[in-house]
Amino acid sequence: MPHRCGLHCLIPPHVLERIALNGDDEQRQWALQTLSMDHTLRAARLANAAAQVTPPQYVNVIAQAGTGEKRRTIYDCQGSEQLRQAKVVRGEGDGPTGDDAVNEAFDGLGDTYDFYYDAYERDSIDNKGMALNGYVHYGQGYDNAFWDGQEMVFGDGDGKIFVRFTVSIDVIGHELTHGVTEKEVGLQYFGQSGALNESVSDVFGSMVKQYAKKQTADQADWLIGEGLLAPGIHGRALRDMVNPGTAYDDPVLGKDPQPADMSGFVHTTQDNGGVHLNSGIPNRAFALYAKALGGHSWEKAGLVWYQTIRDPRLRATAQFRTFARATLRNARSLFPGNGDEITALQDAWKQVGVDV
């Protein structure tokens, strides 16, 4: 073994990151030097987060690392549910087509990629520049959008209840984030861990919208699926993160069933155990936290959530309480002391009835 290849060769990056964040000055310096060898932007980001300043020796790392190049492809399913028969209609570098769904999907994937790269130096879904494939015009009047493990799929809606699912940028951010969650903690899509998976997608989906509009937490509408309900339906959106349960109230759709805190937790076998219902609880905790801190959501509250889903100690079967405690642990690492970043987080979880 070459002399220069010491202990660092054996230590996984996430452990080095912990040391960089939590160690004393000497340990931090060593961990940062080790991390900087792989020339990742994430190391530089951690260096900044740990030291709260930009150390001159890492400026070069920021300048060199990462490509930030998106690789988007939009496919047209032409009303079929067979993805393999879809045809390519727009690739990276191609100009807009005459099809709104194609252009919205293309732009939404771009905004989502840019958000993750600029806010967290994350290079696509897998942090390794994974290609982003979006499929539009899936099925006949298909009232849905989903992530199938490899690509994002968008229906046109039936026109009576929903319009096309590409119309809301946060829907696109939501779907892509399912890919991020799957690559990181892999929260099981059932019960509380599934509701957390859903909530993480809403949290980052909403932040993609806020980022694209350059909004602060106070300016944001915190709505999911704004513009998705067809004309004539009584509702503002599908979900309201600040006030879960108030997004719509319509004779056809009924009333938004999301609980706003643990007292309304829904026990059901539908919807993989209510993953789209109980997600309202952690959604509200995040929105309250981000609003309490003020400024851009992604800079502090979003960073805490991002570090949490990347926390090696968070399990795929995490429940609300274990997730909440993990957010607190990561907030303490990112923001030493007992400042607003900690007390506001404790307060947010308390308001939704989750003990931390």
Next chain:
Amino acid sequence: MKIAVERSGGFAGMTVRSEVDTAKLPPEEAREWESLVAAADLRSIAQGRGHRGGRRHPGMPDAFQYDLTVEHDGGRTRVTAGESELPPPAKELVQRVIQHAR
């Protein structure tokens, strides 16, 4: 024959319930539904998933969950599955039931 479909989940998380009662339909139409049900082969889907009604596998993010119940001659078959887990004939059946009820 009664064919009931409950579709839950999806990005919107809204539940839609639909039912077809073939006893209330003209004989020709009723026979068509019965052949659709036969083609869907629900028993083998239920057995293949190793459960009766309850869910065992975590789902695919934002995919619809279908809960399909067929009552016929005093018997009852129930299948709960994500949309990607249903073979094409069963998917055809649930989509036809939802369209019929609209």
